[in-house]
Amino acid sequence: MDLGLTGKCALVTGSSSGIGAGIARLLAAEGCAVIVHGRDAAKAQAVAVDIGAAGIAIGDLSTNAGADAVAAAAGEVDILVNNAGGAVGTSAMQWMQVDETSWDATYQLNAIAAARLIRRLVPAMQARGWGRIINIASAAATQPIALGPDYGAAKAAMLNMTVSLARSLGPCGVTANSVSPGMILTPAVEAWLSRLRENMGWGDISLEEAEARAARELTPIPVGRIGRVEEIAHVVSMIASPAAAYMTGANIRMDGGQVQSVN
Numbered sequence: 513m514d515l516g517l518t519g520k521c522a523l524v525t526g527s528s529s530g531i532g533a534g535i536a537r538l539l540a541a542e543g544c545a546v547i548v549h550g551r552d553a554a555k556a557q558a559v560a561v562d563i564g565a566a567g568i569a570i571g572d573l574s575t576n577a578g579a580d581a582v583a584a585a586a587g588e589v590d591i592l593v594n595n596a597g598g599a600v601g602t603s604a605m606q607w608m609q610v611d612e613t614s615w616d617a618t619y620q621l622n623a624i625a626a627a628r629l630i631r632r633l634v635p636a637m638q639a640r641g642w643g644r645i646i647n648i649a650s651a652a653a654t655q656p657i658a659l660g661p662d663y664g665a666a667k668a669a670m671l672n673m674t675v676s677l678a679r680s681l682g683p684c685g686v687t688a689n690s691v692s693p694g695m696i697l698t699p700a701v702e703a704w705l706s707r708l709r710e711n712m713g714w715g716d717i718s719l720e721e722a723e724a725r726a727a728r729e730l731t732p733i734p735v736g737r738i739g740r741v742e743e744i745a746h747v748v749s750m751i752a753s754p755a756a757a758y759m760t761g762a763n764i765r766m767d768g769g770q771v772q773s774v775n
Contacts, residue, residue, distance in 0.1 A: 515754075696741060
């Protein structure tokens with residue numbers, strides 16, 4: 513399907529691996545000149561070569577200097593996908609294990625990192641009269657759990673800032689939306705499933721069987737499986753397309769029904 517993205521330039525942050533790499537790959541296949549971002553130049557370059565990207569941008573977005581470097585390397589972009597993020601500690605950290613330094617660092621890594629690039633790259637989109645900002649949040653933003661409170665709170669902030677930005681942009685031709693993935697089968701999740709087979713005493717079952725069991729027993733997912741990176745990429749590409757010009761301030765859940773709320 514031709515989404516009308518040929519000739520557009522897209523910066524996908526955190527695209528040297530995982531979900532970001534999948535998004536970058538599909539946008540490149542749709543004709544975008546993609547800038548791959550990461551903190552490891554070798555990893556970013558490997559993805560860029562593999563998908564035929566236009567270039568790479570290296571920098572730590574939790575700092576102003578890093579954001580300046582990334583914005584300078586990317587130049588004027590039409591599509592900004594704020595995918596970089598994560599928790600400074602582990603997602604299994606208990607509330608009282610997360611100290612003030614971790615709270616601040618996780619917020620910098622997610623919400624403030626996105627805000628930094630929005631401030632640097634969106635004014636040029638407004639001047640041209642076309643642009644897309646897509647913030648990658650998480651199911652944890654709308655369905656908090658007891659663990660990893662800093663991560664869930666930072667992703668919730670990204671949902672709030674997306675709506676605020678959409679209203680601020682108004683009718684200039686630039687939209688702002690968010691995507692909230694549930695559990696996605698990245699290499700990290702595959703490793704978690706492998707550990708589960710031993711830790712839960714599931715015996716010598718296949719990875720596919722472990723996935724189905726985890727989706728049924730541990731993180732109830734109505735569709736009965738864990739999501740795929742490509743499924744997130746397809747939604748992001750659709751939101752980036754000219755066909756989504758009337759969509760702004762929206763949060764699209766891609767979680768297989770995991771989040772038990774209206775939105």
